[in-house]
Amino acid sequence: MRYYRTETATGPLLLAREGRKVYDLTTARRSVESFRDLARVAATLEVGVDEVAGRLLDDAALLDDDAVSDPDRPVVAEEVWAAGVTYEVSSDAREAESGRPEIYQDVFTNERPEIFFKATPSRTVGPGEAVGVRGDSDWDVPEPELGVVVYEGEIVGYTVGNDVSSRDIEGQNPLYLPQAKVYDRCCSVGPCVASPETVGDPRDLELSMTIERDGETAFEGSTSTSNLARSPEELVSYLTRHNDLPELTVLLTGTSVVPPEEFTLREGDAVDIDIENVGTLSNGVTQV
Structure with missing residues (x-):
């Protein structure tokens, strides 16, 4: 998957794109607002980021393909x-x-x-x-x-x-x-x-x-x-x-x-x- 970050009036969102489908992972788990959050969970579980994201897809809102057309910086690395x-x-x-x-x-x-x-x-x-x-x-x-x-x-x-x-x-x-x-x-x-x-x-x-x-x-x-x-x-x-x-x-x-x-x-x-x-x-x- 590819992971995008976008800012909204209600706060940051982490979006996952799989093929032409775009999922709002933050709607599935409010604590997952960034790629850092996703990587932290993956490291704790000792699995890959795609496996963690996959577990959230069923509860994630499905968005239009253009939801990732104007993304923010995907990672804010120290x-x-x-x-x-x-x-x-x-x-x-x-x-x-x-x-x-x-x-x-x-x-x-x-x-x-x-x-x-x-x-x-x-x-x-x-x-x-x-x-x-x-x-x-x-x-x-x-x-x-x-x-x-x-x-x-x-x-x-x-x-x-x-x-x-x-x-x-x-x-x-x-x-x-x-x-x-x-x-x-x-x-x-x-x-x-x-x-x-x-x-x-x-x-x-x-x-x-x-x-x-x-x-x-x-x-x-x-x-x-x-x-x-x-x-x-x-x-x-x-x-x-x-x-x-x-x-x-x-x-x-x-x-x-x-x-x-x-x-x-x-x-x-x-x-x-x-x-x-x-x-x-x-x-x-x-x-x-």
Whole structure:
């Protein structure tokens, strides 16, 4: 199933979509208002989130298909982390922006992956909201990524992520990575959380990105997560080593769709990122 969150006048609702059917799980159990609530019950019972949701369907209100057409952020994770240089094309892009090929090639081939802190809840936006580009940067790009939703250290689902980055700041010096990655509206996730059973093999998914500007396509590209050099399980294992994570965390797994060097995001652009078996995340762009 795919899980969506929406706000109403009476409070938040957790919706589950199975095929073309949409169920309001909160009507079946008022205490289940978010994916966090669902994951907490699943962890307690030591079962998957789909099994818990399945037990609620008979008592859940059946909604129209368009009930998930305007969702809110599906998970409000205390921390968002990201992995870098997990695709070879990402390694090439980092080398081009920095002029230091040996550093990023070492990251790509090394046993230990690059994992860095990306965002707090206040710096993360959801579907339909604008991601930010820094006012002191002249080269900014979206980075479409498969996001892993981690509850108490275990993978419980997948989402779509946009790891917006200031490539010129990052390229000036590798130690500037935090400023290139962490700032207001630097990250978006959504539109839903897809269960592991719904996603299937996370390393066999088509991923595409389209950027619209002034009503025209400014960039489009696609790839497959089969090019991901490290499995989500391996990345999560490094994230959790000697690192006491909060209850709910999102880990972005890296990008391999990189716009050309002459491209930079502008205020007013629209970014659509689609991942097979998960969904499409759409965001505008604003300067921060």
